[in-house]
Amino acid sequence: MKPDTRSALMEAAFGLVRRQGLAATSVDQICAAACVSKGAFFHHFKSKDELAAATAYHWSAVTEPFFEAAPYHTPDDPLERVLGYIDLRREMMAGEIAEFTCVAGTMVQEAWATSPAVRCAAWDSMSRHAxxxxxxxxxxxxARGVELDARGLALHMVAVVQGAFILAKASGDPGIGAESAAHLRRYVEQLFAPAPDLRSAKPGD
Amino acid sequence: MKPDTRSALMEAAFGLVRRQGLAATSVDQICAAACVSKGAFFHHFKSKDELAAATAYHWSAVTEPFFEAAPYHTPDDPLERVLGYIDLRREMMAGEIAEFTCVAGTMVQEAWATSPAVRCAAWDSMSRHAxxxxxxxxxxxxARGVELDARGLALHMVAVVQGAFILAKASGDPGIGAESAAHLRRYVEQLFAPAPDLRSAKPGD
DNA sequence: GACGACATACCGACTGGTTGGTATGTTCGC
DNA sequence: GCGAACATACCAACCAGTCGGTATGTCGTC
Incomplete structure (x- = not known):
């Protein structure tokens, strides 16, 4: 047995999907990129759809250790950690667009209605991240006596990052995505800033 | 000649692309939805790629009058108008997900690298919107003596909306997208709030 | 240890259907 | 009559998936 054919296929899909989307990525392309035959592909996955969903879960499995090991966890102040995460996201939006964008987000944009398995897996990935x-x-x-929905803010952060990726893709300029991440940082700073008129209950309420 | 076959094809593509993405939308499907033959399709568009790019421009042509006519333009206070735009966006994130999401954003997510025409058209759509x-x-x-990059903020607003669509798609819940729009409103309120320590030059600087 | 049964992993040719597009024919409007 | 608009038949390439096969590993029995 070759070392982990299944993972090789899913990781081959990372690169292809980020560059051309899910539907335009064929099983043959994935097999070629992973140096695996089609028979072996279908030994491990019942269908392309199953590969796609598994790939979204695998995306989490690969990226979670990266974020867990990132230096933004080191400050004692939890707000600095949150802002550090945003800064890391911002710094990552540089260089090759296909290298920093999100596999799960890309796939769910196309397949949310046509593949419940992909939608579920992508949502799992995003909500775990949040x-x-x-x-x-x-x-x-x-620490700051601020009232807000923590998970709501976390999901908003995920949304901003996903949206920043789309802007970077459309403009061809990672800097435009990074600019959106800078706005997010500014927002979070303001949310936790020690000013009395900023301590309202919930955004929009 | 039927009334505007070309537009009928592009508008048929709106629905199909929003529901299943660009690559998974076939020319036959578009023709069937527009009640047009394939021959007529290829009379009007040299290729599927040309249809896609034209569809992104057409998306702007259709949505711009809608936003121009929206009531958020009525307040005298320009900030109320900006916030009104955000509120409109938030209100739109309700009901059927395929009915409120963005054709240009969906297409560019898949095709940004493989179709320069689609990328260009989608970017045109988004930047015009900003x-x-x-x-x-x-x-x-x-009016408030605030220093910031207006276009940068406008693009950030576009990014948040696009990201909110992805979150709505992934979760299957429009409310999660609307929640992100509420955060955006809160951010813009704070940016323009009359507090001296909030009047800095540029987000992140 | 040898053997057979079974399981797992992998292979590449093959299948039937679909795809974007082409070629050719027909109709319509001027 | 002509060109634009449209229709239908056809095409080669592509697609996800199937199939019969080989190779290897594991386990139980003798």
Missing amino acids: DALVADIEAAKA | DALVADIEAAKA
């Missing part, structure tokens, strides 16, 4: 931010947001809230 | 917000942002800046 969940990983919630503890620091909660701690920052407690 | 440009339409710039005058009000500039006026709000002038």
Whole structure:
């Protein structure tokens, strides 16, 4: 047995999907990129759809350790950790667009209605990512006496990042995505800033 | 000649692309939805790619009058107009997801690297949309003595909306997208709020 | 240890349907 | 009559998936 054919296929899909989307990525292309035959592909995955959903879960499995190991966790101040995450996101929006954009976000944009498995897997990926931010947001809230929905803010952060990727793709300029991340940082700073008129209940309410 | 076959094809593409993405939308499907033959399709468009790019431009042509006619333009206060735009966006994120999401954003997510024509058209659509917000942002800046890059903020607003669509698609819940729009409103309120320590030059600087 | 049964992993040719597009024919409007 | 608009038949390439096969590993029995 070759070392982990299944992972090789999914990781081959990362690159292809980020560059051309899910539907335009064929099974043959994935097999070629992973140096695996089509028979082996269908041994491991019942269908292309199953590969796609598994790839979104695998995306989380690969990126989670990266974010967990990132230096933004080091400050004692939880708000600095939240802002550090945003800064990391901003710094990542540089160079090759296909290298910093999100596999799950890309796939769900096309397949949300036609593949429940992909939608579910992508949502799992995104909500897990948001969940990983919630503890620091909660701690920052407690430290500063701020009232807000931590998970709502975390999901908003995910949305901004996903939207920034689309802007970077459309403009061909990673800087435009990074600019949106800078706005997000500014927003979070303001949310937790020690000014009395900024401590309202919930955004929009 | 039937009334505007060309537009019928592009508008048929709106629905199909929003529901299943660009690559998964076939020329046959577009023709069937527009009740047009394939021969007529290829009379009007040299290729599927040309149809796609034209569809992104057409998306702007159709949505711009809608936004121009929207009631958020009525307040005298330019900030209220900006916030009104955001509120409109938030209100639109309700009901059927395929009915409120963006054709240009969906297409560019897949095709940004493989179709320069689609990327260019989608970017045109998005930047025009942002440009339409710039005058009000500039006026709000002038009225409140706030220093910021108006176009940068407008593009950020576009990014948030696009990201909110992805979150709505992934979660299956328009409310999660609307929540992100509420955060955006809160951010813009804060940017223009009359507090001295909030009047810095540029987000992140 | 040898053997057979079974499981797993992998292979590449093949299948039937679909695809974007082409070629040719017909109708319509001027 | 002519060109634009449209229709239908056809095409080669492509697609996800199937199939019969090989190779290897594991386990139980003798």
